[in-house]
Amino acid sequence: MADDSDVRSYTIQGTVSGARGQLLDRAEVIVWWQRIRDRELLDASETTEHGHYRLTYRVPDEAPAKLLIVVEVRSRELESPLESAAIIAIQEQTINLAAAQAGRALLSVRARDQRQHLHSVRLLGQLAQKPARRRDTEPRLAAHAIIVSG
Numbered sequence: 001m002a003d004d005s006d007v008r009s010y011t012i013q014g015t016v017s018g019a020r021g022q023l024l025d026r027a028e029v030i031v032w033w034q035r036i037r038d039r040e041l042l043d044a045s046e047t048t049e050h051g052h053y054r055l056t057y058r059v060p061d062e063a064p065a066k067l068l069i070v071v072e073v074r075s076r077e078l079e080s081p082l083e084s085a086a087i088i089a090i091q092e093q094t095i096n097l098a099a100a101q102a103g104r105a106l107l108s109v110r111a112r113d114q115r116q117h118l119h120s121v122r123l124l125g126q127l128a129q130k131p132a133r134r135r136d137t138e139p140r141l142a143a144h145a146i147i148v149s150g
Contacts, residue, residue: 008061010089012069013054014096016047018077021098023051027075031055034068034086042069059089071095 012031016024027047032039042057059067067089073082082097 008059009056010059010091010093011054011056012071012089012093012095013052014071014094015051016053016073016075016082016096017051017098018075019079019099022077023047024073024075024077025049025051027051027053027073027077029053029055030072030074031057032070032072033060033063034070039070071097073097 016027016029018024025047026049028044029047030044031042033042040060042060043055045053045055047053068086069089070086071084078099082099084095084097087093087095
């Protein structure tokens, strides 16, 4: 039988690239629990010198069965923070974030659940004002999803 702490422990990884396609080193990556009116920090780290990140977070006991997360990236190389759409968390996820030119973002998501199903999601972003629990009002890149099975 699996240990309950293993069941509640999730990993998210991916790469972050800038508007010119360069991988961003030392970019701050934050994974948030997206609630109805606010967000709660789950984990944060920086990308490696090769633009890769890996975060492991524990799902809060009070979280719903389908936990929604948002991945945010902040870097001096970006005009404004990159932000994924709210995505249902699974135990192992890959989310690659790439800033596009002229204030748009392209995000790709590859996720693998316990049954080895693979899904790909491409997200196109546009600037939006989204105050979060942080109570700031700086511009953020919000995303809309186009789902592709693969």
